[in-house]
Amino acid sequence: MxxxxxxxxxxxxxxxxxxxxxxxxxxxxxxxxxxxxxxxxxxxxxxxxxxxxxxxxxxxxxxxxxxxxxxxxxxxxxxxxxxxxxxxxxxxxxxxxxxxxxxxxxxxxxxxxxxxxxxxxxxxxxxxxxxxxxxxxxxxxxxxxxxxxxxxxxxxxxxxxxxxxxxxxxxxxxxxxxxxxxxxxxxxxxxxxxxxxxxxxxxxxxxxxxxxxxxxxxxxxxxxxxxxxxxxxxxxxxxxxxxxxxxxxxxxxxxxxxxxxxxxxxxxxxxxxxxxxxxALKTIDCTACRYCVAGCPKNILIPDLFAAYNDQMAYGKTSRPKTFYLEHTGEGHGLASECIACGKCEHVCPQHLPIIDLLKKVAATFE
Ligand code: SF4
Ligand code: SF4
CATH class of the missing domain: 3.20.20.100 (NADP-dependent oxidoreductase domain)
Structure with a gap:
């Protein structure tokens, strides 16, 4: 070796x-x-x-x-x-x-x-x-x-x-x-x-x-x-x-x-x-590498919003994921629903995640 x-x-x-x-x-x-x-x-x-x-x-x-x-x-x-x-x-x-x-x-x-x-x-x-x-x-x-x-x-x-x-x-x-x-x-x-x-x-x-x-x-x-x-x-x-x-x-x-x-x-x-x-839990396979964050024109904290979604899917509907979601939106950071589907994030995601579609699910869950 x-x-x-x-x-x-x-x-x-x-x-x-x-x-x-x-x-x-x-x-x-x-x-x-x-x-x-x-x-x-x-x-x-x-x-x-x-x-x-x-x-x-x-x-x-x-x-x-x-x-x-x-x-x-x-x-x-x-x-x-x-x-x-x-x-x-x-x-x-x-x-x-x-x-x-x-x-x-x-x-x-x-x-x-x-x-x-x-x-x-x-x-x-x-x-x-x-x-x-x-x-x-x-x-x-x-x-x-x-x-x-x-x-x-x-x-x-x-x-x-x-x-x-x-x-x-x-x-x-x-x-x-x-x-x-x-x-x-x-x-x-x-x-x-x-x-x-x-x-x-x-x-x-x-x-x-x-x-x-x-x-x-x-x-x-x-x-x-x-x-x-x-x-x-x-x-x-x-x-x-x-x-x-x-x-x-x-x-x-x-x-x-x-x-x-x-x-x-x-x-x-x-x-x-x-x-x-x-x-079987169908969570989002984001590894939080954050490669997608810098290029997002809406400044959406994608991995954090995915973490909130995963938490809710894994642990059920407690107040924790929603609070986490709210803490990571606003003050310049876009909501999941504010994604304009420019695709910049998907080009750099090493996990090949369909981020645009996933953000729609996240928005439907928390907004
Ligand atoms: S597709 Fe949406 S989340 Fe991805 S970079 Fe563009 S605006 Fe941001
Ligand atoms: S690039 Fe993909 S895996 Fe990395 S933080 Fe963004 S969504 Fe998650």
Missing amino acids: LSDSKFGFGLMRLPKDAENNIDIDQVKAMVDGFMASGFNYFDTAYVYNGSEEAMKAALVDRYPRESYTIANKIHKMALKTKEQVAEVFNESLRRCGVDYFDFYLIHAINRKLYGEYQEFGCFEYCQEQKEAGKIRYLGFSFHDDADLLDQVLTEHPEIDFVQLQLNYLDWDSGVIQARNNYEVARRHNKPIVVMEPIKGGNLAVLPDHIEKIFKDYNPDASMASWALRYVGSLEGVMTILSGMSTPGQMADNLATMKDFQPINSQEASLIAKITKEYL
Whole structure:
């Protein structure tokens, strides 16, 4: 394997202070706990606002360079011209305070972005940086179907690893295609980095009647531990990323990953049962990546409105989801019904959600 760290600290959802800035002291404590547990893979990206700088302060400035590995990514969102590919790469090195990346990824490839990354020469540029010693291993993160994954890996044999969205809920999803993509990566013999193993936190807090099924089997196991163990039991998985926001989440995940126990066949059947029950709730599969928010002309806080809807579907009609919905509309933020169907959000959604139609359901539920 290219990394000996089975667990990776995803730096996309870092803890915030009262002023909504990244809480560097908290991040430092989490980095220390993570390193002390024997893990060393840190995953940031140019488009994770403030993440690279926070990682520099909490990790790079405090630990020897050879004691940790950094994965960084270039996203088309940050590129308006071909020349900016080099500018963004060098800016990332500067923000992180390093002179090379252990892992570098072309970010969130889908059919549309694949063409644009090729047009901008991203693969060639990254390969040149690898030859120059500024990238050790080159990969990409992926959000599309298995046919495209097969095509990209066939056209780019220089790719060292792939990052896929794998979790038990999406395993047989026709949209995310977790199983199909996993099988393609295995066929191409590429080590796999898993993203969204807990589905943006959705699998860490399950509706009561679903959680009870897990608790009846093992009262001590957290919901997140089931999700991590599921993907960690798959062959070919190099590193599992978790975008942790609190020391509590980190402590729970570290407890699972330090003394890793693969899923047995009885547990696999239990997870299959849970998946069926959960999917029957018909919630919205938003991972709260927030890629859709910046471009919305009506400034609709799409993931927050979806979270309110999911909460209501999962837990029933309590006052909580409606209050949450109201807190995330108004004062410049549009209602779900104010969507003008421009489609900008759907173009960037890595989960391929039909956001316009879903917002109509949200509006019908809360307005
Ligand atoms: S389709 Fe609606 S929600 Fe999406 S960006 Fe346009 S106005 Fe915003
Ligand atoms: S709707 Fe899509 S792009 Fe927006 S936060 Fe959810 S998953 Fe991300």
